[in-house]
Amino acid sequence: MSFGVVGAKKSISQFLRSRLSERSWSALERSVIRARRFAKIVAHPYGRFVKTPIKLHQNGSKVVRMLEIGPGPQRIEGYETVNVVWARHVDYVADASRKLPFRDATFRSIYASHVLEHTAWYRHEEVLKEWVRILAPGGNLDVWVPNGLKIAKSFVAAESGENTDFLEDAWWKFNPDKDPCVWANGRVFSYGDGTGRVGDPNWHLALFSERYLVHLLQRAGLEQIHRLSDEHVLGHNHGWINLGVRGVRP
Numbered sequence: 001m002s003f004g005v006v007g008a009k010k011s012i013s014q015f016l017r018s019r020l021s022e023r024s025w026s027a028l029e030r031s032v033i034r035a036r037r038f039a040k041i042v043a044h045p046y047g048r049f050v051k052t053p054i055k056l057h058q059n060g061s062k063v064v065r066m067l068e069i070g071p072g073p074q075r076i077e078g079y080e081t082v083n084v085v086w087a088r089h090v091d092y093v094a095d096a097s098r099k100l101p102f103r104d105a106t107f108r109s110i111y112a113s114h115v116l117e118h119t120a121w122y123r124h125e126e127v128l129k130e131w132v133r134i135l136a137p138g139g140n141l142d143v144w145v146p147n148g149l150k151i152a153k154s155f156v157a158a159e160s161g162e163n164t165d166f167l168e169d170a171w172w173k174f175n176p177d178k179d180p181c182v183w184a185n186g187r188v189f190s191y192g193d194g195t196g197r198v199g200d201p202n203w204h205l206a207l208f209s210e211r212y213l214v215h216l217l218q219r220a221g222l223e224q225i226h227r228l229s230d231e232h233v234l235g236h237n238h239g240w241i242n243l244g245v246r247g248v249r250p
């Protein structure tokens with residue numbers, strides 16, 4: 001998507017927002033979400049059963065390959081993409097918490113930003129072992145997640161009147177009063193698709209500390225594990241709560 005299109009979408013949405021009442025705006029937002037969901041229901045089988053095999057064939061002969069798991073709205077240059085839901089820039093429609101449709105040691109680099117928390121916490125060892133299976137020896141796996149420990153500490157600090165550090169975050173959907181408990185709910189559980197639909201892939205199913213994320217990467221067989229800094233963010237930077245760790249496959 002070009003910046004022009006993004007900009008136009010933004011200004012149309014700003015224009016509508018300024019003209020509509022809060023209630024009409026919410027109704028419009030819900031309709032857009034439903035329309036998108038419907039479009040995805042139609043597009044999903046195409047992505048999974050037509051585009052995915054074609055892309056697997058097309059990319060199969062590439063020498064150097066990099067994969068993004070759970071991409072945002074734009075492709076990171078040079079990366080192939082896998083997502084559980086279809087989108088135009090998604091190459092492979094597959095659930096990254098299950099067996100992936102790639103041969104062992106396929107990718108030189110794997111980038112997964114804010115996707116591991118959408119998979120069940122008690123399956124992470126299995127999930128990460130599968131991601132490491134498709135990583136080439138010497139290749140790196142970068143995992144970014146919300147910093148659960150920071151969220152928990154900030155929640156406790158705000159509720160006990162110690163500080164309001166949580167205000168440094170930028171996560172205020174459904175929270176016009178910036179209530180710390182509503183903030184913590186949004187951060188810990190997320191918003192799904194914003195309509196409360198059970199089963200949406202965007203609910204959070206896990207919480208992490210840096211120690212635990214490092215431990216998971218070790219259990220998955222990675223080495224040289226270290227914390228990442230902002231300069232390693234390739235897509236959207238989740239800012240204050242962002243926690244990134246890299247491991248290398250021996």
Ligand SMILES: C[S@@+](CC[C@H](N)C(=O)[O-])C[C@H]1O[C@@H](n2cnc3c(N)ncnc32)[C@H](O)[C@@H]1O
Pocket residue numbers: 069070071072073082083084085094095096097112113114115118119201202235236
């Ligand atoms: C919060 S978004 C993160 C987008 C982007 N990577 C970023 O950092 O902003 C989570 C993405 O992961 C995808 N996702 C969730 N569960 C998944 C799964 N089991 N397998 C593959 N993708 C998944 C969602 O569809 C969504 O595109």
